[in-house]
Amino acid sequence: MPEQTGTEATRTIPKLPATPGQTIGPFFEYALPYAKDGELVPQARPGALRLHGTVYDGQGDPIPDALLEIWQADEDGTIVQEPGSLVRDGYTFTGWGRESVDNTGSYTFTTLNPGATKPGSAPFIAVVVFARGLLNKLHTRVYLPEDTAALAQDPVLSALPEDRRDTLIATRESSGDLLWDIRLQGPGETVFLSFAEA
């Protein structure tokens, strides 16, 4: 694990104006996806699980042209700094993956349960969402459902009303897989995050 030089307390004030984002548009499919992009680990690896769900719009219709990326610690809570995400060798866990949804708005990552990155903290996977019709990226998190004490103390979750908090917590299926839907708008709208800039 690399030395953790970043802490929540050390902020810097931006001096240069940030370049604006723009929508990913409809035509990314031939450019951004690649072989095994959503397979952070091979399906046969012990501990491998499926993180899956559907992306919905404000009318409850699935969105067929969204792209998701996940970024997570390994099972021990270690933040990995290994290259190789774009040419997966099947052995190196890089912690990052990409998946474009299919025609029914569904996505599937094959990954591991992230460990807690700090003792007693609630394990989560960082997620970024892009879609045609979405003018800028959206950040969110998906938490593992098990450690209810840690979830109750999590600074992001505990600041949310209960009905909204649940949009960030995956459902554990009997298979061990994680089910987590994303709703861009409307009833059950997923909580999306903006990050402080000092």
Add this chain to the structure above:
Amino acid sequence: MADETFDDSHVVVSSEAAADSQASLSAEIEAVHRSYQDGLAGGAAQETQPRIDFAPYRSSVLRHPTKDLHHADPETIELWSPAFGHRDVHELESDLTIQHNGEPLGERLEVRGRVLDGDGHPVRGQLVEIWQANSAGRYIHKRDQHPAPIDPNFTGAGRCITGADGSYEFTTIKPGPYPWKNHYNAWRPAHIHFSIFGTDFTQRMITQMYFPGDPLFALDPIYQSITDQKARDLLVARYDHDITTHEWATGYNWDIVLSGSNRTWMEDEDAE
């Protein structure tokens, strides 16, 4: 297949929306911009990013959150980015003109710039991906049915890893403008899509680079979803004759600034 039609690739919310003229669409854009200017005059903060709730871009209507983004302090994994390197990306992937047997048609160009964080520090060793239409304004994507020619010598996707000074460079051809179904006679200004990683995952971004002086700027609801002119200008590359090469390619410069890093800059990272 129904989902491979041009119509389906640019979904509009209603048949009335498809019939909107450019004039009425432009009036909608102007109304939003005027209200932003009024807000500025009243002391509201300057905007630096596109509105995600921007009805003139019709397909945004059902695809933007209606609740405020939840303000969070980035933690642990969010303060890091995945690592990429030359194991991931071959050097030749930054040249989009050599991916086939022949030369692609169009104006050959070099796009060069740096990826910086909000403090001006270079983002080094990170992944930059681009994709674009060909010189006729056609994407290789199967859902693009714009009746302009496909170029058998041009795919339009490239990657590179930034250098020690945050620099990136692509060789490509100038993309053409193309029509879409947002409203009647809608055309996108020529652009190259950019996907960029920073030092923190919170800086992850996807955007579009435009070319100076494009006559379609004022008409385009995607570009105009950025209400602030200074912010919009940041997406326009600068023609740079020092990048232009003799009897070979025209040159453009475009720097990308990511949102402020929350990590501490390490002294040794400043060393070249």
